Amino acid sequence: MIKNCNLAIAQACGSALGHSLLTFVTAKTAQLLNFLLWSADQLMRPTFRNLTESYESWAYRKGLLFQLQRLERRRWIERKQAMPKDRIYRLTEQGRLLALGGRDPEQRWRRLWDGQWRMVIFDMPVGKDSRRRRLWSYLRGKGFGYLQNSVWITPDPLEEERGVLGGGKIDVESLILLEARPCAGETDNEIVAGAWDFGRINRRYSEHLNVLKRRPAGLLRTGAASSALQRWAAAEHQSWLNAVTRDPLLPDRLLPPDYLGRRVWQRRKEVLQEAGQHLRSFRC
Secondary structure, three states: OHHHHHHHHHHHHOOOOOHHHHHHOOHHHHHHHHHHHHOOOOOOOOOOEEOOOOOHHHHHHOOHHHHHHHHHHOOOEEEOOOOOOOOEEEEOHHHHHHHHOOOOHHHHHHOOOOOOEEEEEEOOOOOOHHHHHHHHHHHHHOOOEEEEOOEEEEOOOOHHHHHHHOOOOOOOOOEEEEEEOOOOOOOHHHHHHHHOOHHHHHHHHHHHHHHHHOOOOOOOOOHHHHHHHHHHHHHHHHHHHHHHOOOOOOOHHHOOOOOOHHHHHHHHHHHHHHHHHHHHOOOO
């Protein structure tokens, strides 16, 4: 029973819209989505952008127009139907989320919390280490924190997990899902501190701030300047993923006082909007 449940959870991991979705995106594709996000007038509300305005021939030489066609087929970008002869695109919602790392931080922080903690508690038999690791990977990818290796916690309803497990009878001696509140004086802040390593999360965000500071300045007038921006873009995107994929993006009321994620996110929006302006200034 527990065998089927765990395999179902592990398989569901591949379709979850979280950082695991990025495993289906090549580095080149992710960087192109990131560039398209920059070129939007607003980072959070990408608008149609005419790719023939400034860097058409550069994109052609780099093979990016072929990439754009692939992204359109996958519905990660869409073309403006009113002007079929021009390359006027914008990111779809799924494409925008992929560029952001699989989740929208502001939406995650703004979500309401009903005050209930949800727990996944399991006890794998000896010799089932691979299934245990798959379950850990799934829970970690979904932003769960762990109080112990077999006790994982989240503030969010377990709707998807219940759906995954709904196909068969659950052996409660091996796996159980609970909704709970502390009853011995434990505070929510203490639970957060015990379940997630925000010291490590903040260090990753600090590293990302340092990467943001290294953005190449000036207009793009030479191939060397373009290459420098591309190298920085790849480093910036990877640094962002290193930080955000380990961040549970908890609701506002649960965030620690010294949490850096919000400040870094705001700075990232500013820097990428500036980078987008420079990107659009490119002339071949």
